Amino acid sequence: MNREQLQLYFIMGSQNVEEHDPIVVLEEALRGGITLFQFREKGENALTGEDKINFAKACKALCKKYNVPFIINDDVNLAIALDADGVHVGQDDANAIAIREKIGLDKILGVSTHSLTEVTAAINAGADYVGIGPVYATTSKSDANSPAGTILIEQTAATYPSLPIVGIGGITIDNCQTVIRAGADGVSLISAIATHEEPFVATRQLLHVLQQVAKIS
Numbered sequence: 152m153n154r155e156q157l158q159l160y161f162i163m164g165s166q167n168v169e170e171h172d173p174i175v176v177l178e179e180a181l182r183g184g185i186t187l188f189q190f191r192e193k194g195e196n197a198l199t200g201e202d203k204i205n206f207a208k209a210c211k212a213l214c215k216k217y218n219v220p221f222i223i224n225d226d227v228n229l230a231i232a233l234d235a236d237g238v239h240v241g242q243d244d245a246n247a248i249a250i251r252e253k254i255g256l257d258k259i260l261g262v263s264t265h266s267l268t269e270v271t272a273a274i275n276a277g278a279d280y281v282g283i284g285p286v287y288a289t290t291s292k293s294d295a296n297s298p299a300g301t302i303l304i305e306q307t308a309a310t311y312p313s314l315p316i317v318g319i320g321g322i323t324i325d326n327c328q329t330v331i332r333a334g335a336d337g338v339s340l341i342s343a344i345a346t347h348e349e350p351f352v353a354t355r356q357l358l359h360v361l362q363q364v365a366k367i368s
């Protein structure tokens with residue numbers, strides 16, 4: 152994958168959206184310039200069965216319209232069935248080596264990591280990028296670890312300079328530059344866009360701030 156695709160990586164499920172229609176939120180985010188999208192239909196109030204599949208199809212079609220890769224969280228079978236652009240899995244999900252074998256080399260594989268040992272294992276499994284977090288406290292994932300700051304991002308960037316890295320967890324317009332300065336290629340976030348009253352405006356502002364830090368470094 153191209154590491155610039157990680158710059159503004161939006162994650163959303165219908166359960167993350169408060170006021171608007173989630174499809175409208177996604178289209179606003181795409182119009183605003185998100186560089187990657189992860190479909191994460193999970194947790195309390197999440198859709199299941201046919202409703203989940205139909206919502207995923209609608210999200211995929213929108214991503215295609217804006218030429219933004221469509222990644223599915225956890226559900227490898229759904230990713231294969233919908234011919235998604237990739238899959239993201241964590242340490243408690245299906246084994247990353249088995250997933251790489253299942254999806255083939257042309258699809259994007261992202262793996263969540265919480266230590267340098269897990270980062271090394273993710274590389275060996277054929278991960279295209281690693282997600283590192285939670286950098287800050289998050290309310291969007293009920294089983295998230297304690298906030299870890301940017302130390303692992305710094306260590307990973309120093310140890311594996313060519314590995315694409317995305318920071319996640321509690322990232323907002325006010326702290327996203329710190330995550331990039333630590334060595335991440337981009338930021339992955341839910342609430343900073345999904346619960347903003349104007350998702351298009353939130354996306355434009357985030358992108359502007361991220362482009363500023365990219366210019367400086």
Ligand SMILES: Cc1ncc(COP(=O)(O)OP(=O)(O)O)c(N)n1
Binds near residue numbers: 224240241283
């Ligand atoms: C980009 C990115 N990074 C980390 C995660 C978290 O994955 P995981 O630990 O498997 O937790 P769930 O999201 O499945 O609850 C992610 N989804 N995306």
Ligand SMILES: Cc1nc(C(=O)O)sc1CCOP(=O)(O)O
Binds near residue numbers: 288321342
């Ligand atoms: C999906 C997810 N994974 C995390 C991890 O630490 O692996 S934190 C998280 C939720 C991110 O949402 P928000 O931007 O609203 O904090």
Ligand SMILES: [Mg+2]
Binds near residue numbers: 224225239240244
């Ligand atoms: Mg997972």
